Amino acid sequence: MKEELKIQLANYAALYQSMNLPETHAAQSPRGMTAEEQQVFAAALKAWTTYSQSPEGKKDLAAVEHMDLQEVRAYVATLPDKPVFVELIKWIRSLDLPESSFTIGLCFEAELIIGFSGTIGVAVGIGNSSGAQSAEFLAASLELGLEVGAMAGVQFGLWNSAPVNLEGNRVGIELDLDLGVGISAGVYCRKDDDDLTFSGVAVMAGVGLEDGIGIVDCYIFILGDQGADPYLKPVVQPRKSNLLIIESLRCVHPSNDGAGNENEVKFIFQADGDTLYPYPTYDYFSMKEGEVWQCGRSVWFNEKVAVTIYDEDTGSGDDVVGTFSISKGQLSPGKSVTFHSTKDYSSRTDAVEYTINVKWVAQDVAPGGA
Amino acid sequence: MTKHSIRITSIRCNATSESGITDGDEVYLVCQADGGLPIRVPGKLNSSTNMEKGDVWEPADLVLNFTYEVLVTLWDHDLNYDPNLASYLQSTDFEPGSGSGSRTLKNHNGADYTVSYQYID
Numbered sequence: 493m494k495e496e497l498k499i500q501l502a503n504y505a506a507l508y509q510s511m512n513l514p515e516t517h518a519a520q521s522p523r524g525m526t527a528e529e530q531q532v533f534a535a536a537l538k539a540w541t542t543y544s545q546s547p548e549g550k551k552d553l554a555a556v557e558h559m560d561l562q563e564v565r566a567y568v569a570t571l572p573d574k575p576v577f578v579e580l581i582k583w584i585r586s587l588d589l590p591e592s593s594f595t596i597g598l599c600f601e602a603e604l605i606i607g608f609s610g611t612i613g614v615a616v617g618i619g620n621s622s623g624a625q626s627a628e629f630l631a632a633s634l635e636l637g638l639e640v641g642a643m644a645g646v647q648f649g650l651w652n653s654a655p656v657n658l659e660g661n662r663v664g665i666e667l668d669l670d671l672g673v674g675i676s677a678g679v680y681c682r683k684d685d686d687d688l689t690f691s692g693v694a695v696m697a698g699v700g701l702e703d704g705i706g707i708v709d710c711y712i713f714i715l716g717d718q719g720a721d722p723y724l725k726p727v728v729q730p731r732k733s734n735l736l737i738i739e740s741l742r743c744v745h746p747s748n749d750g751a752g753n754e755n756e757v758k759f760i761f762q763a764d765g766d767t768l769y770p771y772p773t774y775d776y777f778s779m780k781e782g783e784v785w786q787c788g789r790s791v792w793f794n795e796k797v798a799v800t801i802y803d804e805d806t807g808s809g810d811d812v813v814g815t816f817s818i819s820k821g822q823l824s825p826g827k828s829v830t831f832h833s834t835k836d837y838s839s840r841t842d843a844v845e846y847t848i849n850v851k852w853v854a855q856d857v858a859p860g861g862a
Numbered sequence: 863m864t865k866h867s868i869r870i871t872s873i874r875c876n877a878t879s880e881s882g883i884t885d886g887d888e889v890y891l892v893c894q895a896d897g898g899l900p901i902r903v904p905g906k907l908n909s910s911t912n913m914e915k916g917d918v919w920e921p922a923d924l925v926l927n928f929t930y931e932v933l934v935t936l937w938d939h940d941l942n943y944d945p946n947l948a949s950y951l952q953s954t955d956f957e958p959g960s961g962s963g964s965r966t967l968k969n970h971n972g973a974d975y976t977v978s979y980q981y982i983d
Contacts, residue, residue: 510902729897775950778970788955790897
């Protein structure tokens with residue numbers, strides 16, 4: 493599983509966790525799964541077996557292991573166009589089902605946060621919503637007992653919301669159905685105070701799934717059309733052996749971007765050539781000549797950190813105004829060190845200079861989760 | 863294993879940013895200790911504290927545990943929870959030895975906030 497995807501899933505898990513949604517300890521399912529729904533899931537699982545064992549499916553699923561969130565999202569969006577699922581969806585739409593969405597999702601474990609899993613999938617309209625636009629989604633769930641692993645399986649769902657209206661929290665209650673080895677089923681409800689309202693039914697199949705999930709709290713995010721940008725930008729950092737703080741950033745002289753006497757500053761940091769993290773995570777911080785931004789950004793690293801400072805320009809693209817290369821050998825424990833850009837971004841008519849102050853706050857830290 | 867804790871006792875709005883579409887700023891915090899999982903305050907999605915000049919927000923028992931540092935960022939959220947649409951107000955980083963006191967955070971959009979904190983242990 494790609495490191496980038498682990499971090500992206502951790503961001504959603506963190507957002508989910510920060511919602512402080514009350515945990516559900518016991519709940520009665522408002523209904524079971526109808527015979528017709530069971531038929532749909534049996535057909536869906538059969539279609540999945542056909543696809544996943546085909547040369548195309550094997551190739552696609554092997555590639556998923558190396559995808560980040562946007563790539564997985566783009567991939568799941570293509571699933572309804574695979575011939576085997578085209579047939580399946582056509583058949584589901586011909587049935588007289590009460591639900592409005594059918595979903596196909598791939599389940600992943602958010603490895604940086606044990607117990608959390610994410611399902612990245614696509615929802616297509618059925619029933620009254622047959623003509624509705626499809627939507628990609630990410631469901632973050634807390635499932636205690638899951639072991640750390642890679643892609644954990646596939647989930648099919650039937651929901652009473654149109655694809656774009658799936659967003660929100662759900663409580664999943666496991667159904668005791670004999671669907672086969674490694675296959676579990678649940679009824680999902682929206683929770684309003686203590687009242688549970690039926691929202692959908694789902695089955696999950698895959699290696700590594702535990703029987704007896706009992707109750708699952710989850711939140712479904714609809715992934716908006718964010719272009720090349722991930723919907724949530726990376727924030728959570730895997731723990732490495734050293735920690736530094738970019739204490740401050742000084743605008744010695746801003747670039748002349750033609751829009752006032754200040755730069756709209758943001759920077760990207762990258763430890764040891766791994767994930768690119770923006771800071772501020774969103775937006776920018778305006779700086780004028782001589783000003784200091786006490787940004788206080790901590791960075792876990794093993795050997796080196798690269799920092800690139802940008803002046804955000806709407807329309808004409810962002811301009812690089814400073815690049816910095818920080819290596820362990822340049823730092824002293826507990827001391828602030830000033831770094832200068834490794835390249836001068838000044839032009840004949842425009843002097844540009846930024847510096848950063850960096851402090852090495854932890855050395856040789858034992859490995860562990862972030 | 864966390865070794866240090868601080869409590870954010872209050873956030874005072876001395877002036878709001880100019881970028882909001884409503885009166886005042888819709889303020890929420892993101893607190894991240896040691897580069898780990900960020901905590902959103904208030905926790906509920908889409909929630910924030912509307913702040914106008916002179917308002918004081920006292921978050922309920924906001925204790926932040928950390929080993930090396932904890933970064934507290936103030937955001938102004940507009941429209942919906944999509945953080946891509948949020949405005950960065952300012953941030954401040956606490957390390958062991960930060961003691962108790964207050965810090966004033968400003969930006970060029972007019973935002974001016976004072977964060978008061980108490981070092982616990």
